[in-house]
Amino acid sequence: MVLKIVKYNAGNIQSVLFALERIGVEAEVTDDVEELQSADKVIFPGVGEASTAMDYLKARKLDQVIKELKQPVLGVCLGMQLMCAYSEENDTDCLGIFEEQVLKFDSSGSELKVPQMGWNNIYDLKSPLMKNVKEDSYCYFVHSYYASLGEHTIATTNYTKPFSAALSKGNFYGVQFHTEKSANAGEQILKNFIEMPRP
Template sequence: MKVSIIKYNAGNVYSVECALRRLGVTPVVSDSPDVLSQSDKVLFPGVGEASSAMKYLQEHGLDRVIVNLTQPVLAICIGLQLLCKHSEEGDVDTLGIFDTVVRRFVPEDTEQKIPHMGWNVLTRLKGPLFTGIPEGSYAYFVHSYYAPVSEFFVAECNYVIPFSAALNKGNFYATQFHVEKSGTVGMRILENFLSL
């Protein structure tokens, strides 16, 4: 099985690569349209800022490549946000797979720190990504922006307000939390993705 990780100017690719290696998969990190298109599975992870990430994707033609992928794609953290149609971070139009706008958390009190950072509960789990994962499992988050709960959600989390912890549309799957930092739950999600 050929597994690729999209190479662009967003950090955290190495930890995703290490997580896959722990599952016995040696991924290719690439920004080549041919390599990505010919892979069996594609991961789109990242930590970064939406407008600069979109600029890089557009300058390298990766925006067109990503939206035309037909194999299973797993986006992580900012990858999820970039698959939505617009982000308030940098006020930028994004890839538009999910017809939803990414918004900034607005804390209701001083105890609600932004970014949302640390372990939090996953609820309302559905779909193949969460096979074998109990309701109420914990995952690891680091983010200041969120995708609202919409028709595409397959997991929910609550911080300031309920938001989409994971999304799915067709062959595109996305988690706001970091699967590669979410212990046994994250590894099971990666296994589930690889077996799609």
């Protein structure tokens, strides 16, 4: 199996590679269009800021390439947010794979701090991506923006309000939490993604 990780100056690629190594999977990091198109699976990771990341993707025409991929694609953290329609972070139009909007946490009137940093449970789990993941499993989140609940939500979490912990549409999947830092649940989700058949 050929697994590629989208290179676009995202900050957590090394930890994703280490997590894949732990489950016996090798991956290559690339921004080469043909390599991404021919891969069996693609992971779209991310730690960073939405508008800068979108500018990088557009400059290399990766924005169009990612939207047109036919194999299973997994967006992680910022990667998932960029797969949504729009982000309030610097008023950014994103890839529009998912219709959900990415909004900034409003912590006014709450003791909860923004960004959310730490472990939070996920529930209402759906989709083969969540196979063998227990309801209310804890995953590791670091973010100031969240994807709203919508028709593509396959896992929910709650921090100031309920929002999408994971999304799915066709061959595209996204998780807001860091699978590579989410212990057994994150490892199982990565395994589930790796085992997914190509449509």
